Amino acid sequence: MDGQITYEAIKNGDIKAFEALFREFYPSMCFVAMRFIGNQEAAEDIVQEAFIKLWEKRTTYNDIPCLKTFLYVSVKNLCFNHIRNKKNTIDYTSPEAQNKEVIFKNHLIEEETYRIIDDAVNALPPQSKKIIKMHLEGKQNKEIAETLNISVNSVKTLKYNALSTLKHSLKDYFYLLILFLAEK
Template sequence: MTAPLPYDDETLMHLFREGEGEAFTQVYQHFNKRVFFFVRQYLSSITEAQDITSECFFKLWEKKSEFPSLDAVGAFLHVAARNQCFNYLRHKQMAKEKEPELLGLLNTSEDSPFSLEDLRIQLLDLIAGEVDKLPAKMKEIFMLSYQEGLKPAEIAQRLGLQVQTVKNQRLNAVRLIKTALADHPLLFAVLLLLEYETAFWG
């Protein structure tokens, strides 16, 4: 789960509207993962996703005096992220057969901000605890795949291993984490979906 904010919402938003840096930091920490994971649904490039996430918070800071509540900040970031993705997909080169599908998803995205992203954050928190329990080499392979987005061949080259060894170790890590999530059926279902995303499995 996302760590609780040190200020109550009213105090936080007052300081945020006044341009207090620590308040912005707390708002950023509260929403950053949500925005990033939302953007990653539509962009294959981690770097581009990070850039768009940063741009959303830049736009937020420019309009800081206009937000009455934390919910309003979340709603603004949701719309800003969706619009930035839409513009990216319209103006950047990408596979033509995917573009209409992704643009359609953005146009029909639900109004409730970051619902799936909240589940992803919960999932990451649980995964982090389980990853620490993995054998050292398996943990290293998993983190290179998840944290850095490296593909098996890239991991194999970096670690001096066979590609198949990397694939086997990564698969074993996923299986162990699945077992650990057996008591969390909703998060387990999200994990099944995320297995196919390069953000996690390269």
Template sequence: MTEGTSIDINGLIRGNEKSFQILFINYYSVLVSFAMKYLESQDVAEDIVQDVFVKIWESREKLGEIDNLSAYLYQMVRFKSFNYLRAEKIRQDATKSFAEELDEIEMNEYIKNETFRIVMQTLEDLPSGSRNVFSRAIQGYSAKEIAEELGIAVETVKKQKQIARRILKEKLGNLFTLFFAMW
């Protein structure tokens, strides 16, 4: 605490911002240093100390019940630091547990579903003529059957199929080879 600057508890209780400012200036940096004894992050320590000051301001009417404000501030910082560490450990344990539960089968299923979604979205993004031709081609229809069904020339079917293959190859890269190399 700065020499010669005393904390006006009654001013704090009444909501005097100058009294609060003096409290903040006198304790902020020492409380951050104190929090750093428990925490590894300067940012987290600063956040915790700021939270303590917010709590002090919000419950300032009860400050008259506190015998030693300095000890109370340190106790609040320690308590909030421990709560943060406990919550962080719970979060890390949950993340680790979740990762362990995702076994290879689930991961493969996820990859398969996501790959299918990407391929289907890419097919939807094709120009309509190319999409109509290509979707029939991958269902096993011949160029002649597609031409007859759509009422277009066989050469148009071949051209639309070629356009679709080029676009899909550009957008899908190696996935194209995996899924559509035979068409």
């Protein structure tokens, strides 16, 4: 529905469009906030604040092409602010606080890893990129060949060449790609 609810409608004060946006994305944004901060009540407050800021500042932005992305970034930034502000009051020597910090760092590392691998895969030639993405989705060579209307040998060759390219472009991160492929 993000494509149907336009920023233009919200910018012009269409409360029904804003309510529809809220209903559609509030639950998923709460889930995102919850992953960052681990407190349901605070996560809900943060998401509500992101929506309120969007509504209050709707006339100050020129254009927001993707409302979902805008809300995700807003929620993420508000989560960081929340964590930074709580840093002064949390006992970071407690095992619980240290565990949350480790979980949060692991989440950020995971997101960055996906971004690095995705960027490297997207830099491949179009056919190789399709093959690697289909392979990462768990598809077998025969299924890939049928979908792309090429031979299984072509799939194998292109996949081999793509993995060689990825090994070179990812350098120290290549082992992470191997882990992702092993999960499939």
